[in-house]
Each structure stands twice: as structure tokens, then as C-alpha cells.
Amino acid sequence: MEAEVAIVGAGAAGGILALALARRGIRVVVLESGPRHDLAQRPEYVRRYVRGENPWATPLASLDRYTVGGPVPYHLGGKRARGVGGSTLHWEGYALRLHANDFRLKSLYGIADDWPISYQDLEGYYAEAERMLGVAGVADEPWAAPRSAAFPLPPFPFSYSDGLFTRACQPLGIALHHLPQARNSVAYAGRPQCRACGTCQVCPTGAKASVDLTHVPQAEATGNAQVLTEATVLRLELDRSGRVSAAVYARPDKLQQRLNARVFVLAGGAVENARLLLLSASREFPGGLANRSGLVGKFFMSHPSIEVSGRAREKVYPYRIGFSTAMSRQFAIERDRATRGAFLLEFLNSAGPTPDRIAVASGQWGEPLRTRVREEFGHWLGIRVYAEQLPDRVNAISLNLNVRDHFGSPAPHIHYIVGKYERRALDEAKEVAGKILAAIGLTDVRSTGLSFAAHQIGTHRMGADPGTSVVDVDLKAHDVPNLYLVGSGCFVTASASPPTLTIAALAVRAAQHIAARLRPASSGESTAHPAG
Amino acid sequence: MRLTRRSLILGVAAALGFDPSAVPRSPGGRADAAPALSRSQLEDLVAFAEILVGDGPLSPAERDYLVEHIERRTTQGGGYYLELYRTSVGLLERLAGTRFSGLDFSRRLALITHNRLSSSTVRPEETLGRFPREVREVRTRAVPDLIGGYYASPAGWAVVGYSAFPGTCGDLARYTSSER
Numbered sequence: 001m002e003a004e005v006a007i008v009g010a011g012a013a014g015g016i017l018a019l020a021l022a023r024r025g026i027r028v029v030v031l032e033s034g035p036r037h038d039l040a041q042r043p044e045y046v047r048r049y050v051r052g053e054n055p056w057a058t059p060l061a062s063l064d065r066y067t068v069g070g071p072v073p074y075h076l077g078g079k080r081a082r083g084v085g086g087s088t089l090h091w092e093g094y095a096l097r098l099h100a101n102d103f104r105l106k107s108l109y110g111i112a113d114d115w116p117i118s119y120q121d122l123e124g125y126y127a128e129a130e131r132m133l134g135v136a137g138v139a140d141e142p143w144a145a146p147r148s149a150a151f152p153l154p155p156f157p158f159s160y161s162d163g164l165f166t167r168a169c170q171p172l173g174i175a176l177h178h179l180p181q182a183r184n185s186v187a188y189a190g191r192p193q194c195r196a197c198g199t200c201q202v203c204p205t206g207a208k209a210s211v212d213l214t215h216v217p218q219a220e221a222t223g224n225a226q227v228l229t230e231a232t233v234l235r236l237e238l239d240r241s242g243r244v245s246a247a248v249y250a251r252p253d254k255l256q257q258r259l260n261a262r263v264f265v266l267a268g269g270a271v272e273n274a275r276l277l278l279l280s281a282s283r284e285f286p287g288g289l290a291n292r293s294g295l296v297g298k299f300f301m302s303h304p305s306i307e308v309s310g311r312a313r314e315k316v317y318p319y320r321i322g323f324s325t326a327m328s329r330q331f332a333i334e335r336d337r338a339t340r341g342a343f344l345l346e347f348l349n350s351a352g353p354t355p356d357r358i359a360v361a362s363g364q365w366g367e368p369l370r371t372r373v374r375e376e377f378g379h380w381l382g383i384r385v386y387a388e389q390l391p392d393r394v395n396a397i398s399l400n401l402n403v404r405d406h407f408g409s410p411a412p413h414i415h416y417i418v419g420k421y422e423r424r425a426l427d428e429a430k431e432v433a434g435k436i437l438a439a440i441g442l443t444d445v446r447s448t449g450l451s452f453a454a455h456q457i458g459t460h461r462m463g464a465d466p467g468t469s470v471v472d473v474d475l476k477a478h479d480v481p482n483l484y485l486v487g488s489g490c491f492v493t494a495s496a497s498p499p500t501l502t503i504a505a506l507a508v509r510a511a512q513h514i515a516a517r518l519r520p521a522s523s524g525e526s527t528a529h530p531a532g
Numbered sequence: 533m534r535l536t537r538r539s540l541i542l543g544v545a546a547a548l549g550f551d552p553s554a555v556p557r558s559p560g561g562r563a564d565a566a567p568a569l570s571r572s573q574l575e576d577l578v579a580f581a582e583i584l585v586g587d588g589p590l591s592p593a594e595r596d597y598l599v600e601h602i603e604r605r606t607t608q609g610g611g612y613y614l615e616l617y618r619t620s621v622g623l624l625e626r627l628a629g630t631r632f633s634g635l636d637f638s639r640r641l642a643l644i645t646h647n648r649l650s651s652s653t654v655r656p657e658e659t660l661g662r663f664p665r666e667v668r669e670v671r672t673r674a675v676p677d678l679i680g681g682y683y684a685s686p687a688g689w690a691v692v693g694y695s696a697f698p699g700t701c702g703d704l705a706r707y708t709s710s711e712r
Contacts (some may be wrong), residue, residue, distance in 0.1 A: 050606070050684075050699040115620060123552040159707045196707060198698035205701065321707040351705060355692050356684035359585075360676045366641075367587035370691055377692040437680060 003029035003226075004518060006247050006261035008233045008276065011086015012500055013486040013507040014267030015211030015219070017134070020511030024226035026518055028450040029259055030216075030225065031249050033232040033268075034082030035091060035213065042204040049202040050262040056202075057091050058083040060252055063232065065411040066271075067400045074302060074416040079454035080269060084227060085212030085452070088500070090201045092323060093208045094521035095135045095182040095501040097126045099333050102143040102495040105390075109338040111421075112390050115492045116464045116473045119145050122505050129504035130180075133209040134188040137180030143333040153185050155325075156194075161316045161381055162326040165347045168439035169328070174432070176347065179327040182209035182501075189214065198350075200270075200322035221493065234407055236264060236289055236483070243482045244289075250407055257287070263482045263514055267507075270300065270456040271303070271494035274397040277410045277460070277485075283528075290460075290477035295470050297397035299461055300414065301389045301494040303453035304422050308433035309351050310442030316381050318350045324384075325349060331432065332388070332496040341425025342496040343435065352380020381442060385429040386453055387422050388496040397459050397488055418450065426450070456500050459489040474513040475506065486510050568606055569617055572631060576621045577602055579633035581678040583644045589637055594687045601681030613677070620674040623666040624649075652676045 007014045012034040016126055018028050037045070037056070045055035058064050066076050082088045100119035105112040127149040129135075137151035155178040158166070162176070169176045183200075184207040187193050191214075194207040206213050219225035231249045234256065239245040246258040266273045274297040280289035288296045324346045332342040351362070355373050362372045394417060400409035430447050437445050463469025466478035471490050477483040486507050488499040569577070578598050582590050590598070605613035624632035627647055632640065644650050647661065652675045654660065660667040682688055691696040698703040 044701050157705075157708050160710050194704055195701035196696070196704045197701040198696075315710075317707075317710055319694070319702075320696070322698065354684070355688040356680045356682075359683035359688065360652075360680045363652055365584045365675070365679070368681070369584075370586050373688070373691050374693075514565075 001029065001259050003259060003261040005029075005263045005265060005514065006031065006259050007265045008247060009033075009086060009266070009268035009272070009487075010084045010211070010216055010227055011267060011269065011487070012088050012211055012503045014086065014265070015084075015088075015146075015215040016129075016504055016507040017265060017267065017486065017511045017514075018225045018227075019215040019219040020224075021515060022219040022222040024515045024519055025224060026515060027323060028219065028225040029261070030219075030227040031231045031247060032082075032084055032227055033063060034084070034227050034231050036084045039206055039213065042202060042206075045202045046197070046199050046204045049199050054078055056083065057228070058082045060232075060406045062404075062406040065403055066404050067403055067411060067413045068416065069413060070395075070415040070417050072416055072418045074300075074414050074452055076271065076412075076414070076456075079452075079456070080271070083212070084216050084229060085210045089212065090208035091208075091210070091454075091500055092200060093181045093183045093203075094211075094323075094360040094498045094499070095130065095133060095137075095180050095332070096329075096497040097180075098495045098497055098502055101333060101337075102493065102497070105493050106131075106335060111335065111338055111470075112493050113461075113463070116462055122509070123148055124500070125505035125508045126420060126501065128508050129501055132508075133182040133501070133504060134184055134191070135180050135182050135501070136185035138178050141177040141329060142175050142263075143329060144164070150178065153188055156181065156183070156185050156323075157325070159321065159325050159349045161318070161349060162347055163449075164312075164316065164381065164440050165383075165436065166393060168436050172435060172439060174328055174343065174345075174436065176326050176328050179324055179346065180501075181323060183207055183323065184209075196321045198319060198322040202428075233268075233276060234279065234409060236276065238282055238284060238289075238480075242284065242480065244480060251329055251380055251407070254407060262518065263484065265484040265486055265510075265514070267486045269487055270459040271397055271412050271414070273485055273487060273489045275399065277407075278397075278399050279409055285479070290470060290479045290483060292479045292493075293470055295393075295461065295465055295468070297459050298393045298395075299391040299458040300395040300397055300416065301391055301457040301491070302455050303386040303463050303494065303496065303498075304389055304417075304418050304426060305384060305386050305451050305453050306383045306426055306430060307348070307351075307382050307448045308430055308437065308445065309348075309380050309447075309461060310437040310440075310445035311352075311379050312381055312440065312442050315378040318348075318352060318378055318380065319354065321349050323349070329497070331429065340428065341421050343410050343425050343429040344386045344437075344496040345429070346384040346386070348382040348384055351382030352378070374457075374462060381437065381440065383433040383436065385426065385433060386496050386498075387425040387429065389422050389457075389494050390419065391458055391461070391493060392417070392419060395458070410476065453498070455488065455494070455497055457488045457491045457494045460485045461489040461492050463492065475510045476513075484510055484514065569602065569614065569621075569665070571678060573621045573631070574599060574602060574617065575633040576624055576631060577617055577678070579635075580624060580644070580649075580674075581682060582637070583640050584650055584675060584679055585682040590687075593616060594682070594685075597685035597687050598678070598682055601678075601685065605681075607678070616673055619666055620670045623663055623670055626663065636709065650675065652679075
């Protein structure tokens with residue numbers, strides 16, 4: 001089989017690239033290790049989800065094997081989804097741009113590293129990504145970087161509990177603003193308005209954007225894109241000129257096949273991209289493909305997180321919508337980040353125990369049980385905190401030769417620590433959240449232990465210097481001229497904001513670059529915007 | 533449907549008016565159908581749950597939610613829940629001296645109260661009567677399971693005044709006000 005561009009992974013980055021390239025007449029084949037999840041299956045998926053099951057679980061479960069090490073294990077279980085749509089199948093839909101300062105930590109604060117591109121370089125692509133995904137929002141964040149276009153959809157109004165948070169935050173000098181999200185506040189792009197089904201990790205209507213709905217079918221409809229599902233890439237092979245010549249993949253029957261292409265793009269997420277490069281070690285690249293820097297797999301990051309909650313005297317009406325509508329990035333931007341880590345506050349619309357949890361925990365039965373559930377439910381408010389994690393070479397993805405997947409490939413091993421910088425930020429965030437909850441008059445304020453967002457970042461960072469980065473500003477591997485590595489793996493720093501909109505913007509930009517290489521005469525065509 | 537010897541027997545049993553799920557599986561038989569509780573066992577469990585979760589007889593819809601919960605547990609929980617539920621039904625029948633679901637609500641309530649089967653905890657010094665293993669199983673495992681199953685269902689959300697809850701779609705604007 002042959003293609004002009006072979007893309008590994010049909011998630012946010014892969015799906016967006018496939019459409020952008022196919023629309024330019026470029027023949028694309030996408031190799032996706034998971035299945036298709038048809039929209040018609042979603043009602044059944046919702047039933048499974050509310051029962052606590054994971055409807056996105058990989059049919060070949062051993063493909064998701066991994067091991068952990070380090071003092072703070074980062075577990076991948078439930079934090080990724082294989083299949084057409086990738087992690088957009090189960091993402092929260094929060095679609096935030098990074099702030100201009102997020103790209104310049106070294107220059108502004110003397111910590112970490114700068115990105116080789118600026119917010120201004122990416123602004124036009126952000127606008128394009130917002131238009132493609134249908135981001136609902138309003139420019140009410142006081143610190144947001146300049147925008148060239150309004151949000152394509154109106155914002156979701158604040159919730160009842162957001163009103164309580166707003167009144168508490170004002171006297172504390174904390175600004176609360178709308179949370180931009182790739183979810184239809186009104187019908188958009190052939191998808192319906194959100195109907196508050198409350199199970200956003202399985203959106204039954206398609207109101208939440210996911211690339212299996214917004215990009216992949218459109219790419220296939222051009223006639224230029226083909227998606228092979230349950231096709232797991234085992235390794236990339238090089239020709240004598242040092243270019244990737246083939247992706248060797250296998251279906252569940254383990255029969256190996258080859259896909260030849262002019263350009264190869266890895267879009268399997270930060271963990272799998274790094275793993276596949278390491279699995280593709282050769283005589284020319286004994287430490288892993290595109291790894292002359294020794295940095296493939298290094299600088300893995302996520303967003304350390306806690307939730308702080310408290311009990312209100314009155315009912316606060318939680319669990320009526322599956323997503324949050326308000327946030328504050330005041331502490332993610334307005335500070336000296338040299339010493340004070342950035343964190344984002346998400347004001348939760350659903351906190352506290354559900355009726356079944358109250359019932360089981362109560363130890364009561366009969367009428368007293370019913371009364372207890374009725375009285376106890378609906379009193380809890382919560383704030384979730386996402387902290388920025390600085391890049392640390394110690395945090396890394398490597399191969400565990402003792403644990404193998406369905407195809408006999410070594411599983412990824414994640415070594416992970418959370419440093420003092422992040423812990424100080426979480427401590428401060430806990431204090432800030434506690435003040436807000438106290439201002440509302442909540443009692444029994446408590447904090448969860450440390451957890452981590454389902455954001456995997458770093459592992460093939462971008463940069464201008466091949467000695468200190470894996471890909472260049474166009475996301476092309478420094479060491480291999482026809483290999484691109486896209487997704488959050490190329491981020492230099494993590495910020496405190498969810499990565500998906502930046503993944504999308506970078507994918508649009510990379511598509512423009514790849515198209516210009518393959519079709520020099522039509523490089524200005526269609527979906528990609530020039531830098532703002 | 534695949535025709536097997538067992539499915540033929542079940543078909544004949546049903547035609548003769550027997551509960552097919554009560555037909556015993558041969559010791560060496562293949563697991564070609566998911567094991568299930570008999571209809572009478574299911575009724576006894578629901579009758580037990582009815583005492584635990586509220587203050588009176590449940591509506592048909594509420595009973596259906598419990599049946600759905602129990603059936604899901606037995607089909608997806610491996611043999612664990614099947615065994616737990618059968619232990620529960622067996623204990624109830626031994627204590628009642630008859631089918632538990634054959635008793636009216638007040639007699640069931642009295643039996644559960646007398647035998648302290650509603651408590652989900654067991655104190656270390658507590659004596660558990662003639663059937664200590666079964667009582668412990670029922671109280672510490674079956675009781676919280678049945679209570680949790682009921683309160684996770686639409687019936688449980690109705691108790692807190694919610695007609696729409698995670699998993700049901702409805703009015704988008706509802707979350708903005710204090711109306712439920």
C-alpha cells in the first residue's frame with residue numbers, strides 16, 4: 001500500500017491533518033490502532049458510562065499495557081482512548097488558547113525553556129482551530145492574549161453555582177470568566193445544540209466536538225483519505241538515504257504489512273509517539289528513531305491536579321450538566337512564575353456525592369435512608385485546580401522490555417515525579433480555593449489528594465537546536481527529513497491550560513507546511529490561515 | 533440463536549410452564565448461556581430490596597430498575613453476584629420458612645428487623661444467629677449493593693427531585709437556575 005502521507009493515529013492532531021491534506025488533493029492513509037466508534041453506539045456507551053464502565057476501552061486490551069516508576073506514579077488507565085477520534089472521544093471539550101507568556105517562560109521568568117514560536121505566530125491557527133471545532137466562548141478573560149476573531153459560538157451561560165462563586169470571588173479580587181469549550185451552545189456545523197446529558201466523556205448527541213465527527217468523515221469524503229482501523233504500527237523503517245520508507249503495521253491477526261509514503265506523521269499522542277520512535281531503533285539510530293539528541297521520551301509533563309470542596313447550608317443544584325462553565329486563569333498568568341507556579345481554577349458544576357454514594361455510605365435503610373439521601377444531596381461545591389508542570393528531563397517515557405503488548409512490542413514505562421515548584425503551586429491553589437469556599441460560607445472544606453489530568457505532554461519537544469529538541473518549528477524531526485511528530489508531545493512547556501486547542505492549531509500549521517512541501521504551487525489553499 | 537441441547541431443554545421447559553432459568557446445568561456442561569437467577573429468586577431479591585430502600589411498596593418502574601440492576605450484576609459480574617444473590621435468597625427463605633416474596637410488606641419488614649438484616653455493618657462482638665456466614669455476606673455485601681443499585685437508578689435521582697440526571701438529555705438551560 002502507498003500514500004503520499006501516512007499518518008499514525010486518528011485523534012485530534014491526526015484527524016485534523018488528514019482533512020487539511022486531503023482537501024488539498026494529497027493522498028493520505030491514516031493507520032489507527034483502535035476501532036471506529038459510531039455515533040449510533042453512543043446511547044449504549046452512555047448506559048455503560050453511568051454504570052462506571054469505560055466504553056472507550058481498547059478491544060485489544062494488552063495494547064494499553066504500561067508500567068510506572070518514580071515516586072509519584074502517573075497512571076495512563078482511562079487517560080487515553082484508542083479509536084477514530086482518539087482522546088477527543090472522551091475529552092472534556094475545554095478549548096483554551098495558551099497565553100502569550102506561556103510560550104516564553106525562559107525569557108520572562110528565567111525558568112524552563114521558550115518555545116521556538118510565539119503566541120502571535122500561532123494566533124491565526126488558533127482562530128482556525130476554534131472555527132473547525134466550534135468553540136463556544138466570549139472574550140471576558142481579562143488576561144487573555146489578543147484575538148483576531150470572535151469565538152464562533154456564543155458562550156454557555158454561567159450556572160447557578162457559578163453565581164455563588166462570582167459573588168464570593170469579587171470581594172477577594174478574583175475574576176471569574178467563561179470557560180471556552182468545543183461544544184455546541186447552539187447548533188453548529190451540522191451538529192446539534194448540547195442537551196445537557198451530563199455525560200460529556202461520552203457525548204450521546206455529538207454536540208461536543210470530536211474529530212471522528214468533525215474531521216475524519218470529511219477527510220474520507222474527499223476521496224483522498226483512507227483510514228485503516230485496528231492497524232497498529234509496530235515500527236518505522238528507513239531507506240539508505242535516511243528517510244522513513246515504510247510503516248510496518250499489523251492487524252489483530254498479527255500479519256505484518258507495509259505502508260509506503262513520501263511523508264510520515266506520528267500523531268499517536270505523547271506516550272505512543274515516543275514509544276514508536278524508540279521501537280524503531282536501527283543501526284543508524286540505535287537509541288531510537290530521530291533520537292540523536294537523546295531527548296525522545298524525555299520531559300514528559302502533565303497537569304497535577306487537586307479538588308477542593310465544601311458543604312453549603314443550602315442546596316446548590318449540582319449534576320445538571322456534565323461540564324464546567326466558569327474558570328479563572330488569574331493565577332495562571334498574573335504572577336512571577338519564576339517562583340510561583342501557574343494554576344487554573346475550574347469552578348465545578350458537579351461536586352459532592354451522588355444519591356447512591358450517600359445511600360451506601362449512610363449505613364441506614366428504609367425511610368430514614370430515603371430522608372437522609374433527600375436531605376444530604378446537593379450541598380457540595382467544588383473547585384478543581386490544574387497546575388503547570390515544568391519540563392524535567394527525569395520525567396520520561398522509555399521501553400519496558402519485560403512487559404509486552406499483543407504484538408510482542410515492549411510496553412511504555414513512565415517515570416514520573418512532581419517537584420517542589422508544582423507542589424508549592426498546588427499548596428497556594430488550595431489556599432486560594434479555600435478562601436473562595438469560605439467566602440461562600442461553606443463548611444467541612446476538604447481537599448482531595450494529588451491526581452493528574454489526562455494530558456500527556458512533552459516527549460518530543462520542539463526547538464531550533466537539534467541538540468536540545470527533537471522536532472523543529474514545523475514539527476519535522478531534526479534527524480529525519482520526511483518525519484513529522486505532532487500533538488502535545490512537541491510542547492516545550494505545559495502551561496496550566498488543557499492542550500487540545502493548541503494541538504489542533506499546531507496540526508493546522510503543520511498541515512500547511514507539509515502541503516507546501518508536497519504541492520508547492522497550492523500552498524496557500526483552503527483551511528489553514530497564515531500566522532496572525 | 534444457536535441451537536444447543538441446553539437451549540432445546542430450556543425451550544421445552546418454557547413450553548411446559550417451567551421457569552427456564554431454574555433448569556439445572558449439567559456438571560460438565562459448557563457455559564453456552566450466561567447463568568441467571570430464577571424468576572422466583574429475582575422476586576425474592578426485589579422484595580428484600582423493597583424493604584431496604586424506602587418506606588413502602590415500590591412502583592412497577594422502581595422494581596424494574598432493581599431487576600435491571602440485579603440482572604446486570606449477574607451477567608457482568610462473573611459468578612460473584614450470582615452466588616451472593618443466591619446466598620441472600622436462600623437465607624431469606626430459611627428465615628421466613630417460605631418464599632420471602634410471598635410475605636406481605638409488613639411481615640417482610642418485621643422479619644428483616646428481627647434478624648437485623650438491614651444493617652450493612654457487622655460489629656466484632658455481634659452474634660449473627662444460626663447462619664452467621666450467610667448473614668455476614670448479606671449484610672456486608674448484598675445490602676449495600678441493592679441499596680446502591682436502587683439509588684443509582686432514576687428512582688434514586690427522583691428521591692432528590694431530579695427527573696433529569698447524568699445519562700438523560702433534556703433542557704440545556706435548566707442548569708442556570710435553582711429549579712431542579
